[in-house]
Amino acid sequence: MGGRVRAVALGAVLALLLVPSAVAASAGPAAAAGKPGVTLSKSEAGTGGSITVTGSGWRPGTLLMMLICGQSVPSRGVIGGTNSCANADGRAVTTDAKGGFSGRLPVTEPPEPCPCVVHVATVTGEKAEADAIFMVAGHAVEPLPKEESGGRISVLSDPRLDGSSGLLTWFGSPPSRTLVLTVGNVGTSPVKDPVFQVGTSHGVFAxxxxxxQWRGTVAPGRKAQIRLPVELSAGAHGDYTISLRYGGKVLAEQPWGVGRPWGVTVFWILLCVVVPAAVFRVGMAVVDRVRPRRPAGRAVRHRRLRPGELTLRLPRANPVPRNPEDDPSSRAPALPWFTPDSDPGTGATGRLSAPHENGPTTQTRKGHT
Structure with missing residues (x-):
């Protein structure tokens, strides 16, 4: 009886020791190490179905995006970036207070062939991602591109865009920036003069x-700051995304909000106002030259007086008297049928004489008296 009791107690102790180990093994190495982890309800499903994606070890209250991506394995990540994923059928989910989540994801074929993964990554805040192997039934399968041996470039810091827009950009000149980021060589051989690919995307377009090409050498285990020029097309505006790719793998992405070139808008508004006014002035000048002229007399008769042509003369307050002899208007006009010498009543000197005492006029007046 005592032996049975000891056996049961020993079994209970072993169960308590093994259960936590089994739970940690089922959660996966990522969850055991405190890193974000992802598990799937099915490892394979066909198009039109759905799977349940469960995660743990994420930051609480974080928005995540779940995607099915092709040409990817957890050890190398999503080789072609989000262009290899079925972005239109992705689903968003938010972690709970403990950093876990669970959500349904529809199964669709990614744009790239398998091997495929379910890719979960943060949308905002600090970057974090996790992948889980998944097989889309009926989807094409192709081998992954060979991984280059020797030196490997890895991004060590978040990228940024240096530079600012000038006055010419306000009038439609191509916006330009400099993509700056720090990379490190995690391989075993140096990387000399690496050739990067810089991608610009607008909205949902690829x-x-x-x-x-960056001129320089990154030794194994060393890091370097990369500065690459980025330029958009003339008149570009809106939300853009700048991507950096090396060796077929997208290393970093950086959003870029470009303002509208308002100078171009002001120019077109002025052009729409000035050109019609100039055409109107030219047309009026042509009409003024082509129309028939009016006769001079009528033109003078009906011509309007311009300001300054009419002069108003006021009389003086104390007019100066003029000499009558100097005023031609005060002289008596000479009759046209008499000359000064033959004017009756004038003598040899041309002056009028008084009536003579014995003249006929005097005698007549005396006889009547």
Missing amino acids: PQWEER
Whole structure:
């Protein structure tokens, strides 16, 4: 009887010791180490179905995005970046107070062939991501691109865009910035003059990649600051995303909000006002030259007086008297049928004489008296 009791007690102690180990093993190495982890309800499903994605070890109250991505494995991550994922069918989920979550994700075929993963990454705040292997039934499968041996570039700091817009950018000149970030060589051989690819994407459109070579050497275990020029097209405005890719893998992404070139808008408004006014002035000048002229007399008769043509003369307060002999208007006009010498009543000197005492006029007056 005592032996049985000892056996039961020993079994209970072993159970208590093994249960925590089994729970930690089922949660995965990431969860055991305190890192974000992801588990799936199914490892394979066909298009049209759905799976349950469960996570733990995330920051509390964090917004996450769940995607199905092709050409990816957990050891190398999403090789082609989010362009390899079914972005239109992704789902967002928020972690609880303990940093866990659970959500349903529809199964769709990614744009790249498998091997595939369910990729979970943070949307805001500090970057964190986790992948879980998943197989989309009926989707094509192709081998992954060979990983370059030797030196490997890894991003050590968040990228930033240095620079500012000038006056010419306000009038439609291409906006330009400098992408600055710190990278490190986690490989075993130096990386000399690496060629990066800088992509610019606007809204939901895929990025357009351009090669940018950085002159320098990154030794194994060392880090370096990379500065690469970025330029958009003329008149660009809105929300853009700048991506950096090296060796077929997207290393970093940085948003860029570009303001509207208001100088171009002001120019077009002025053009719409000035051009019609100039055309109107030219048309009026042509009409003024082509229309027939009026006769001079009528033109003078009906012509309006301009300001300054009409002069008002006021009389003086104390007019100065003028000499009558100097005033031509006070002289008696000469009759046209007499000359000064033959004017009746004038003598040889041309002056009038008094009536003679024996003249006919005097005698007549005396006879009547």
